Amino acid sequence: MTLLQIAALASVAIAGGAVVAASDPLRQTLVLSVYGMALVMLFFVFQAPDVALSEIVVSTVGLPVMILLALRKVQEHERERENGEDES
Amino acid sequence: MSFLPFAIAAFLFLAGLYGIVSSRNLIRAILSLTVVQSSTYLVLLGIGYSKGGQAPIFADIPATSKAVDPVVQVLVLTDVVIEATVTALLLALAVQAHKRFGSLDPQDLRTLRN
Amino acid sequence: MSRTARLLLFGVGGIGFGVVLVYGLSGLPAFGHYEGVYGNVIDGVGVTLRHGTDLVTALNFDIRGFDTLGEEFILFASVLGVVLILRQMRGERERPARQEADEHTLAGASEALRALSLAMIPAILAIGVYIVVHGQLTPGGGFQGGVILAAGPLAVFLAGRYLRMKIVAPQTLIEIGDAAGAMGYALIGVAGLALAGAFLKDFLPLGAVGHLLSGGQMDLASAAVGLEVSGAFLVAFSEFLDQALVVSGEQG
Numbered sequence: 001m002t003l004l005q006i007a008a009l010a011s012v013a014i015a016g017g018a019v020v021a022a023s024d025p026l027r028q029t030l031v032l033s034v035y036g037m038a039l040v041m042l043f044f045v046f047q048a049p050d051v052a053l054s055e056i057v058v059s060t061v062g063l064p065v066m067i068l069l070a071l072r073k074v075q076e077h078e079r080e081r082e083n084g085e086d087e088s
Numbered sequence: 089m090s091f092l093p094f095a096i097a098a099f100l101f102l103a104g105l106y107g108i109v110s111s112r113n114l115i116r117a118i119l120s121l122t123v124v125q126s127s128t129y130l131v132l133l134g135i136g137y138s139k140g141g142q143a144p145i146f147a148d149i150p151a152t153s154k155a156v157d158p159v160v161q162v163l164v165l166t167d168v169v170i171e172a173t174v175t176a177l178l179l180a181l182a183v184q185a186h187k188r189f190g191s192l193d194p195q196d197l198r199t200l201r202n
Numbered sequence: 203m204s205r206t207a208r209l210l211l212f213g214v215g216g217i218g219f220g221v222v223l224v225y226g227l228s229g230l231p232a233f234g235h236y237e238g239v240y241g242n243v244i245d246g247v248g249v250t251l252r253h254g255t256d257l258v259t260a261l262n263f264d265i266r267g268f269d270t271l272g273e274e275f276i277l278f279a280s281v282l283g284v285v286l287i288l289r290q291m292r293g294e295r296e297r298p299a300r301q302e303a304d305e306h307t308l309a310g311a312s313e314a315l316r317a318l319s320l321a322m323i324p325a326i327l328a329i330g331v332y333i334v335v336h337g338q339l340t341p342g343g344g345f346q347g348g349v350i351l352a353a354g355p356l357a358v359f360l361a362g363r364y365l366r367m368k369i370v371a372p373q374t375l376i377e378i379g380d381a382a383g384a385m386g387y388a389l390i391g392v393a394g395l396a397l398a399g400a401f402l403k404d405f406l407p408l409g410a411v412g413h414l415l416s417g418g419q420m421d422l423a424s425a426a427v428g429l430e431v432s433g434a435f436l437v438a439f440s441e442f443l444d445q446a447l448v449v450s451g452e453q454g
Contacts, residue, residue, distance in 0.1 A: 001089060001234070009096050012130070016100045016123050020107035025115040032119055039126060046133045047143045047156045049341040050258045051165045053333070057349040058172045061356060062435060063122070069442040070179040071115065074186050076446070081190065090234060094227040102220050109212045110205075131227070138236035144245055144257040147340055147412065151249045157241030158248075158257040162266065165258065166273045169345050169431060173280040176438045180287040183445060195205070 008042040029067045033060050093134035100127035114182040114192045118175060125171050129164045136160035253408040254338035254417040262343060263423040267402045270423070271387060274430055278384045281434040288441045319357045326354040334428035338417040344424040348431025355436060359443070376436040383430025390423055 015035040022028035036059025043052035100123055107120025136157030142149060144158040186192050231237045244257060244265070254260040262270055334347030355371040390402070397405040409416035 001092065006089075006092070009092055013096045013099060016126070017103055019123050020103045020120055022116075025113060025119070028116060028119050032122065035123070035126075039129070042130070043133065046137055047141060048133055048161045048164070049143055049145070050256070050343065050346065051129075051133070051161055051168065053341055053346040054165055054168045054349060057346075057353055058168055061353050062172050062349060063175060065356065065359075065439060066176050066179055066442050067115065067119070069439075069446040070183050073183055073442075073446045074115075074192065077186060090232045091228065093233055094230065095224070098220065098223050098227060101223065102216055105216060106212065110209055134233055135230060136236060136238075136241065137234060139234035141236070143341075144248075145255060145341060146249050146257070147255040152246070155245045155257075157236055157238060158244055158261055159238075159241055159266075161258050162261045162269075165262070165345060166270065169349060170273060170276050170280075172349075173277050173284075173434060173438065176442075177280045177283045177287075180284045180441075184287055 002045075005045050008038070008045045011038045012042050025067070025071055029064050029071075032067075033064055036060055036063075093130055097127045097130040097134070100124070100130065112193055112195075114185065114194060115179070117194070118178045118182065121178070122171070122175060125167075129167065132160045132164050249411060252404075252417060252420075253411050254420055255412060256338055256340060256342070258341075259337040259343040259420060259424065260417065262345075263337075263420045263427070264404060264418065267391070267423065270427065271391065271402070274384060274387055274427055277431065277434050278380070281380065281438050284438050284441055288445050315360075319360045323354055323357045326350060326357060330354065330428075330432070334424055335421065336414070337424040338420045339412065339414070344427030345431055347424075348428040349435060351428065351432035352435035352439070356439065359439075371436050371440065373440060376433050376440065378433075379429050380433030380437055383426050383428070383433055386426035386429065387423060390419055390426065394419070 012035070015031070015038040018031050019028060019035050022031050036055060039059065040052045040056050043049075043055060104120045104122075104124035104127065107123065108117045111117045111120065136159070138154065138156055141154045141156040144155040144161070146153075146155075182192065185197060189197055236242075244261065248257040248260055248265075249255060252260045252264050254264070330347050330351035330353075332347075333342035333350060334344060337343030337347070358370050392401070394403040394405050395401045404418040406418040406422075408418050415421070
């Protein structure tokens with residue numbers, strides 16, 4: 001196993017642990033993007049360029065956008081509920 | 089040392105499972121599910137790799153050179169894209185659960201009863 | 203059950219599962235010593251058999267094209283689920299969308315960010331189409347190019363003009379694109395049935411290795427899947443966008 005592969009595997013393991021250990025969903029989304037890039041490096045080093053191509057866009061742009069929009073909807077709904085309870 | 093990819097895949101699987109079980113927020117559980125799914129990619133690509141092999145694309149290398157297994161790459165490739173849409177479905181369910189029950193805590197969710 | 207009881211149960215179960223998992227994974231052939239037969243056979247004969255140099259795309263759309271049909275419909279069904287769940291429930295009303303969300307420009311979205319994002323859109327679309335079309339020659343294909351194409355209209359979103367994204371990618375157009383892509387792939391299979399005798403069998407001439415118009419139906423299938431994947435992602439994005447910025451909550 002070449003040194004590059006060992007380095008890629010180590011970074012994937014560390015980033016994966018960081019995703020699970022992050023405290024709130026917003027922070028976790030950003031760590032997820034970093035984890036996606038670590039996975040892309042790993043796929044390249046394992047001689048799989050096709051897989052790396054699809055993982056780049058999905059994990060850095062596609063998934064975080066949907067998560068952030070869902071988080072914003074939840075936040076806004078909570079704020080509206082609090083305003084509704086204050087008024088009534 | 090040659091067991092390292094599979095060991096890290098097992099670590100990611102267990103870490104993701106721990107994240108799902110111990111999270112107080114539905115969206116955190118969904119993101120930990122992503123980690124579990126990516127551990128399977130690691131196992132599949134680790135099976136197909138052969139030492140000294142190159143990518144299975146013969147555009148500029150002679151057609152008889154040694155290459156890694158292309159079949160597992162097909163499986164992982166489609167799975168990456170499908171995982172994103174399934175995560176979108178789970179996020180939509182979480183948003184509607186919040187609308188219905190008012191909180192994203194898995195302890196507070198009850199059965200859907202109208 | 204309470205949270206500590208759940209964690210304790212997971213601790214016991216997780217350790218047992220971890221032991222069995224590691225034992226099972228250690229039974230695999232050592233990393234780097236690939237022992238399969240099918241992969242080596244495909245590597246050996248794939249180029250001469252299907253006249254394409256990218257064997258991953260050749261497997262995806264030609265040799266194992268039936269699996270791709272199933273996976274494409276998984277994508278279609280899950281985006282259908284997203285649309286069904288997020289459509290307006292009773293008691294919700296649309297905010298007057300125009301002025302409120304247009305004032306929602308990103309805090310600190312400078313002119314430079316806006317100009318750069320808008321300049322990136324043609325580059326993203328061109329790269330996406332290139333990767334879809336050149337799938338059988340270099341790394342690429344329908345799935346990769348499709349997600350890159352879906353990221354194009356997102357640059358409008360990033361530039362701070364949220365609702366303009368709905369003008370660039372209007373709702374009916376992306377839904378039609380998504381459905382047309384899924385139907386197109388199935389129709390290619392039916393054409394194989396009608397013209398060559400078996401579902402998804404190649405019915406176009408194979409062409410010379412290394413040229414753009416080679417590989418028979420791989421290009422068509424790649425284009426159909428690219429259309430479907432980009433349509434599916436854009437539908438999911440615009441549904442979430444509607445929920446976050448346009449639809450408001452229950453009466454109150």
